Each structure stands twice: as C-alpha cells, then as structure tokens.
Amino acid sequence: MALQLRIYVPPHPLIKHWLAVARDHGTPPVLFRAAMKELGRWLTYEAVRDWLPTVDTTVQTPLGDCEATFVNPEVPMAAVPILRAGLALWEGAQELLPLASVYHLGLVRDEQTLTPHCYLNKLPPQFAPQTQVLVLDPMVATGGSLLAALAELVQRGVDPALIRVIAVVAAPPALQALSTAYPALTLYSAMIDTGLNAQGYILPGLGDAGDRAFGTL
Numbered sequence: 001m002a003l004q005l006r007i008y009v010p011p012h013p014l015i016k017h018w019l020a021v022a023r024d025h026g027t028p029p030v031l032f033r034a035a036m037k038e039l040g041r042w043l044t045y046e047a048v049r050d051w052l053p054t055v056d057t058t059v060q061t062p063l064g065d066c067e068a069t070f071v072n073p074e075v076p077m078a079a080v081p082i083l084r085a086g087l088a089l090w091e092g093a094q095e096l097l098p099l100a101s102v103y104h105l106g107l108v109r110d111e112q113t114l115t116p117h118c119y120l121n122k123l124p125p126q127f128a129p130q131t132q133v134l135v136l137d138p139m140v141a142t143g144g145s146l147l148a149a150l151a152e153l154v155q156r157g158v159d160p161a162l163i164r165v166i167a168v169v170a171a172p173p174a175l176q177a178l179s180t181a182y183p184a185l186t187l188y189s190a191m192i193d194t195g196l197n198a199q200g201y202i203l204p205g206l207g208d209a210g211d212r213a214f215g216t217l
C-alpha cells in the first residue's frame with residue numbers, strides 16, 4: 001500500500017485553549033510566548049505517545065521487584081526548531097524531551113517570493129542511523145520552510161518515516177506539497193486553517209508567529 005502523509009489534529013482542550021490565546025490579536029508577546037510554549041508541550045506530548053522508544057526492565061520498590069518501563073536513552077533523538085518562531089515551541093517541548101540533541105535551523109521567508117532563506121544551519125553533517133527527529137515549525141503556510149528543513153535532514157541521512165513535525169497552524173497548500181514530497185511524514189498540528197492570503201499568511205491564522213513571539217511587529 002502506498003504511504004500517505006499522516007496529519008493529526010489532537011482534540012485536546014488545552015491545545016484548543018492555547019491556540020485561542022495565540023490567535024487573539026490582543027495577546028501581548030509575553031502571553032503569546034506562553035501560549036506557544038504550552039502548545040509545544042502538548043503537541044509534543046501527543047506526538048511522542050507512540051513514538052518515544054522505551055526499554056522494559058525491573059526495578060525494586062521498597063516492597064519488592066516490579067516490572068518497569070523507561071524511556072530508552074540509547075536511541076538517538078534529535079529536535080530541530082526552525083527559527084525564530086520554532087524556538088517558542090521548543091521551550092515547552094524540551095521539558096518532555098530532555099535527552100534530545102537540539103540542532104537549530106534559521107530560516108526566513110523572503111516577503112516577496114515567499115521562498116525561505118537559510119541564515120543558520122547547526123545540523124550535523126550526518127545523523128546516526130535510526131535517529132528520530134522532531135521538527136518544530138509553528139506556521140506551515142506554503143510549506144516552503146518545512147520542505148527546505150526536511151530536505152536538509154534527508155540529505156544528512158534521516159529517514160522521513162522517523163520524522164515527526166509539530167505545527168500550530170497548517171494550511172492546505174503546504175499539506176498538499178508535503179504529501180507529494182514526503183508521504184512517509186507524520187505531522188501534528190493544533191489546527192488546519194482554510195488557506196493563504198496574497199502575502200502568504202495563513203487565514204485566519206495568527207499573524208507572523210516570529211514577530212508576535214519576539215515583539216518585533
């Protein structure tokens with residue numbers, strides 16, 4: 001059977017709540033950052049529930065032996081926040097993935113062409129085999145930035161089937177492009193919105209996530 005992009009919109013009240021806070025145009029940067037942090041936490045919680053590698057063993061409680069399951073620290077785990085706005089999501093995600101190696105990728109869209117320009121690439125030349133990668137990009141609009149990030153990962157040996165993406169708002173043009181280029185990918189998003197405006201912003205979206213997070217409107 002052919003692979004198909006898997007898109008999950010977790011029906012979680014906390015995700016809905018923090019998305020509403022982030023969308024509200026009156027939300028100041030300090031609260032917007034808090035909302036992105038919470039969205040990063042809960043979307044990651046959902047994204048790793050059947051994905052975090054575990055190892056079964058036994059522990060001794062004060063009263064005796066007990067079967068136990070730990071997160072397996074041997075399996076390589078990487079996180080790739082796409083700057084700037086992905087940093088705000090990572091604030092929450094890092095509390096769930098303290099063992100992940102963090103590789104920052106700085107991408108900014110050209111406002112006219114909407115193509116991404118890379119200004120910082122801290123990815124390693126090659127990832128270890130079987131590395132699981134969580135990519136954090138809050139806005140997936142045209143999908144250009146995410147596609148550029150995925151190309152860098154795959155070029156460095158990452159299996160697309162081992163990549164999970166968390167986003168806050170995704171738009172149909174991006175999902176179409178992702179599904180064609182990376183059918184093995186899995187994406188978790190707080191919401192899928194209707195489309196883009198002429199400037200490439202998601203409608204209704206939440207505006208420019210980077211500017212709102214860092215107060216640079």
Ligand SMILES: O=P(O)(O)OC[C@H]1O[C@H](OP(=O)(O)OP(=O)(O)O)[C@H](O)[C@@H]1O
Nearest residue numbers: 084085108109140141142143144145210
């Ligand atoms: O799907 P796309 O059309 O590529 O748009 C999505 C990108 O746009 C935003 O970044 P931006 O370029 O505004 O940089 P910033 O995070 O520094 O504001 C957002 O954080 C995504 O990375």
Ligand SMILES: O=c1cc[nH]c(=O)[nH]1
Nearest residue numbers: 139141201202208209
């Ligand atoms: O709506 C959008 C689209 C791209 N980048 C953003 O920050 N917001």
Ligand SMILES: [Mg+2]
Nearest residue numbers: 208209210211
């Ligand atoms: Mg921006």
